[in-house]
Amino acid sequence: MTVSDHDSVISTKDLGEELAKISLDLAKRDNASYAELRLVNTRSEAIxxxxxxxxxxxxxxIGVGIRVLYKDLGWGFADTDELEHDSIRETTKKALALSRGASKLGIKxxxxxxxxHVDKWATPVKKDPFRxxxxxxxxxxQDTTKRMKENDVVARRGQMTFDFIEKYFANSEGSKIFQTLSYAGVSAIVAAKGPTGVQRRSVQQNTGGGYELVDEMDLPRQAVEITKDVLALTHAPTINExxxxxxxxxxxxxxxxxxxCGHPIELDRVLGYEANFAGRSFLQPDQLGKLQYGSEHVNIVMDATLxxxxxxxxxxxxDEGVKAQRKYAVKNGMFVGYLMSRETAPRVGESRSNGCMxxxxxxxxxxxxxxxxxxxxxxDYDEMIEDTRDGYLMATNYGWSIDQKRxxxxxxxxxxxxxxxxxxxxMVRGPTYAGITPEFWNSCDAIANRKSWVLWGTPNCGKGQPGQxxxxxxxxxxxxxxxxxxxGAS
Amino acid sequence: MSQKMEQQPIPLRERAHQIFASAKSVAGKAEAEIILVSRIDEYLRFGNNELAQSQYSTSRNLSVRVASEKKQGRVTTGTLDKASVERTVEKALSQARDSPEDPDFLPMPGPQKYRSVNRYSEKTVEAPAELKAGYIGSAIDLAKKNRLLASGVLGTSVEQVMMLNTSGLEASYRGSGGYFSLTMDADNGNQTGYALSTFGDIGELDPNKVSQTALERAQMNKNQADIAPGKFDVVVDPYAWSEMLLFFAVSASTGYSPDLGMRQYKEGRSYLSGRLGEKILGDSISIDDDVYHPSQAGPPFDGEGCQKSKVSLVENGVFRNVVSSRISQHRYGAAPTGHELPLPNPLGELPTNLVIRGKGATKTSEELVGELDKGLLITRFWYVRETEPRTKTVTGMTRDGTFLVENGEIKRPVKNLRFNQSLLELFNKVDALSEPVRNFSEFQQFRILQPGILARDFNFTSVSPF
Known part of the structure; x- marks a missing residue:
């Protein structure tokens, strides 16, 4: 099932094909060595x-982003939300002008x-949230926040978000791809004041799909649990360093x-293109296949497939037309792979991008x-607890910080x-842990099995300038x- | 390329009135408000001494609020043709019908008077990409001559806002601005220096000064010495703060919601609830919310079109006021200060233009370093997050140049340090300040004017390997 009832008067796919022809033909006439166009039509709801x-x-x-490469030396990008043919020509010319300028300060x-690829793809959705x-x-x-109402509770919040995205992509090499992508997010947060100050408990999950996530999360039930937790935390001890x-x-x-792991394996930051803001990486190309990033138990994949x-x-x-793939970043603890683009993959000897743009x-x-x-x-999770003689169980993030090389x-x-x-x-409040990345992952000696494995979502990863x-x-x-x-945190 | 909006076929004001007429006719008896925002941005981004990512972006955004019988709905769209506008208003009406009553609902405000602000620079708007590319080319040349890699961004933006409602309110704003952010580094970031400049008028930008500062810091910041964590007296460069001082105004404990508004204060959600009149910072520190400060940016009206007032939040260390709105006036009888977010807004009021300043004469960063007997000069903080709300303790790292200072002179670079530091404690131990500057970071979109400081006992807790 796909989500229906979107606003488009003309289908996003048909409009994308029409606009791509205008833009890609113009880019070719102006000697662009490569060009691509994305038409993206998005509907979102937050309650x-x-x-x-x-x-x-x-x-x-709804809008169009056009990226062109001039003489294989300079990229230019321009976007517009005005979809008339003249606007698309004008926007293509702006991208071309920027790429010609950039080619004077670029490298091959x-x-x-x-x-x-001529294809279409859709996120599976069980329950259309817009219906x-x-x-x-x-x-x-309201049921969720009502169940959080207790003495000493100072803030109660429940939220759900839904996104439905139609995306048409075409490039000068002949790829024509139409995708419909659907995402859902559900969260609840409760804060209480007591002898230990303000404490917070929250639940959050973001996935592909639709309203089925709301049904699975059962926020009213979880509201009761986290409220009980937060009130207990206002009286809980901290931990000693x-x-x-x-x-x-x-x-x-x-x-x-x-x-x-995710950020230091981004090859653009490894190569220095993010040095001014997001930073660089401690994972250098000469360490591929040589650095024991983690213990033998640690296997980390980069996998965009369903x-x-x-x-x-x-x-x-x-978003540059590369098919979704699965590759290892860390295999049996060894650092073996990066998140790449078509431009950066050859810089580490790879013949193909693994599709991360x-x-x-x-x-x-x-x-x-x-x-x-x-x-x-x-x-087994319970066996892991039983096997631990003296330690701490720590749950759900409050704050996070890491240096620019990770x-x-x-x-x-x-x-x-x-x-x-x-x-x-x-129970203890604000338990905090700290370390150095490779030392930390090499200290991992037990990972729970698939019964406890969940594909979690991070809805707000920041990177790039201007910020994305x-x-x-x-x-x-x-x-x-x-x-x-x-x-302890305090 | 020019970012002049007058090149558009229909001026924004005229377009806003056309859209509003359509919206009103569809809304019928319901109250209606539109906010129309038009932006043009040009960013030249460079890395590894290459102009790698240049982009030119145009966008329009129409946000429609309708309200009827204490219920309201808001729908936004980027498509401005008549049919799309009508469909947007119909959706907002449907959403309002299906929403519960808002206990804080108030009829929309009528016509307002606004104090004028001049935030539009023809020079910035007309600055050609070639001029900006030339500034970047000079930075790259300087880096190359010194065997360094330059990376960063030079961006300019122009924004125009029109707001209209069925009670007769009309508000408009246009502004321009930009920033030049530059890192020069080598040896995979083991040697690095950073500089930033923000501007409203690109004529204020001194690109050579930015380049020279990044170069000088990168040249000094190599072969960093080991250092043991602990408490150090510090000089913080005014541009170092870009990710840190917003935590005076928001709390993670309530889901990154704003703190210094009347509703949060009264409901007990603010970390400062119950502390008005209490001395929370040092005698020399004052914090205002002042959109009219000549170095500030943004419109002089809030999310429902009411005029913003200057509010003294902290005066000589004493917590004096929170910002307010019509809703707080209705709920608590507080005088509104024009700090509402676009409605419906369950989070509370937000100060949008903080100015953190010292009492009396200010000093230059160099003078602050000159007064430091032994301690550290911090040129940039990074990845700052709250760990404890009541004391406003935050953790984060230093980056791009942390220097040991002895007897008022920079002696040598040291490795990057992690800190766990209460902002309230830190601003109780400030001995001297520099003039506040407008900072910017991709993480912190708040408009905060921040001074450099000389302060005691900054708490560093661990060290990075580089």
Whole structure:
């Protein structure tokens, strides 16, 4: 099933074909060595309730992004939301003018080849969110925030978001690809004040698909649990600074993968193109196949295919027309691969991009994470707890920070528990852990099995200048790390 | 390329009135408000001494709010033809019908008077890409001569806003601005220096100064010495803060929602709830929200079109006021200050133009370094996040040049450090300040004027390998 009832008077695919012909013909006549056009038609909905106050917003955008390469020396990009033929010609000319200017300060671009694709692809959706009445959504969110209402609770919030994107891509090599992409996000957050200050508990998930995520999340039930948690946290002790074994919840491992593996394997930052803002990377090309990034238990894949799951990094083709693929970044602990583009892949001896260029239509595509996931291990979660003599269980991220080369990190989590002799004990507030990336991943000695593995979503990954926000997926299950520096957040 | 909007076939004001007429006719008896925003951005982005990513972007965005019987809906679209506008208003009407009553609903405000601001620079709008590429070419040449790699961005933007509602309100704004952000580095970022300049008028930009600053810092910042973490007196360059001081105004504990508004304060959501009149910062520190400051940017009206007032939030260290709105006036009898976000807004009011300043005479960054007996000069903070809301403790890293200072002189670079530091404590230990400057980061979109400081006992907790 695909989502229907979109606004288009003319189909996005037909309009894309019409506009691509105008733009690509013009670029060819003006001696562009390569050109591509994306027409993107997006419909979004965000509904939230904070305490007693409702808010909703629906948004639709449609526009074209055109990227051209001049004499294989300079890129230019221009976008417009005016879709008349003259505007498309004008926008193509602007991209061409920028590419000619850039060619004077550019170096030779060698792009990896990619087969020509004429195809279509759609995110599987079980329940079209735009057909669910607004009243139904509000009723659920009001029920959620109502169940959080307790003495000492100071903020209650429930939210759901839905995106439906039609994307037509064509390039001067003959590829013509039409995709419909659907994403859903659901979250609840509760904050309470008590003797330990303000504490927070939250639940959040973002995936590909539709309203079925809301049904699966059952926010009203989870609202009761996190409210009970947050009130307990306002009286919970903190933890002493020291070294300890830790078990991280799956959602926390997902963010750890995002920050300490997903970003340093972006090849554009490795090559210096992000040095001024997002930063560089400690994972250099001469370490491919040589650096023991993690322990033998650690396997991290870059997988945009649907076989991996319906995540925020799942699609048919990336934004330069490269088909979705699965590759290892870390295999048995060894660093073996990067997230790449057609332009950067040859710089590390690869003959083909693994399809990681993504952006909104009005931004120039850059290398972004797809689904960068830690593969499940062979531990039953309960056995992992039972096997831990002395340590902490830490769950759900509160704050995160990592240096620009992705070495030195510190994450604090919303709640934790002491583990003693294989049993989960006292709750602790603001448990925090810190370390150096390769040392940390080499201390991983247990990863929970597929029963505990979830493909989590990160809906707000920032990178690029001007800033771009991208959605990324991260599969993970609870994992154990030995002898890690821990302390309390306050 | 010119970013002049007058080249558009229909001026924005005329277009806004055409759209509003359509919206009103579809809305019928319901109240209606439109906000029409038009932007043109040009960014020349470079990396590895190449002009790698140049882009020219035009966009229009129409946001429609309708309200009836205490219910409201908001729908936005980028498509402005008559049929699309009518469909957008119909959707907003449908959304309002299906929404619960908003307990804070108020009829839309009528005509307002606005204090004028002049934020539009013909020079910026007309600046050709060739001029900007020339600035970048000079930076790249300088980097190459010194065996360094230049990367960064030079961007300019022009924005025009029109707001109309069925109570007769009409507000308009146009502004331009930009920034030049530059890193020069070598040895995979082990040697690096950074500089930034923001401007409203591109004539204010001194590209050579930006290039020279990045170069000088990169030349100094190599072979960094080991350093043990601990408490250090510091000089923080005013451009170093770009990701940090927004945490005075937002909290992670409530999902990155704003803190310094009346509704959050009264509901107990703010980290400062119950602390008005309390001394929270040092005697020398004051914080205003002041959209009219000559170095500030943005429109003089809020998300429902009310005029913004200057508000003294912290005066000589004492927490004096929070920002307010018509809703807070209705709820609590507070005088509105024009700090509402576009409605419906369940989060509360937001100060949008913070100015953090010191009392008395200010000093240059060089003078602040000259007064530091022993400590660290910080040129850039990175990846700052809140760890504890009550004390506003944040963690983050230094990058692109952290220098040991002894007897008022820079002695040597040191490795990057992680900190865990309470902002409230830090701003209680400030000995001297420089003039505030307008900072910018892709992470922090707030408009905050921030000073450099000389402060005691900054808490560094670990060290990076580089």
């Amino acid at each position: 939230s309730v904070v305490n007693e106050n409702p808010a909703s917003e629906e948004a639709s955008t 671009v060698n792009r990896a080849s990619e087969p020509v 669910v009445p607004t009243e139904t959504k509000y009723e659920l969110l 020291g070294k300890s074994d830790i078990i991280l919840s799956g959602d926390q491992v997902a963010l750890q993968v995002h920050e300490s 076989d991996h799951g319906n995540g925020l990094g799942t699609f048919g083709y990336d 993504r952006a909104e239509y009005y931004k120039l595509p850059i290398i972004r994470m797809t689904n960068v996931s830690l593969e499940p291990g062979d531990w 070495y030195n990190f510190q994450f604090n989590t919303e709640k934790g528990y002491r583990i003693k002799n294989g049993t989960i004990g006292e 926000t991208m959605i990324t997926g991260h599969g993970a299950s609870p994992s154990r790390f030995r002898n890690i520096r821990v302390f």
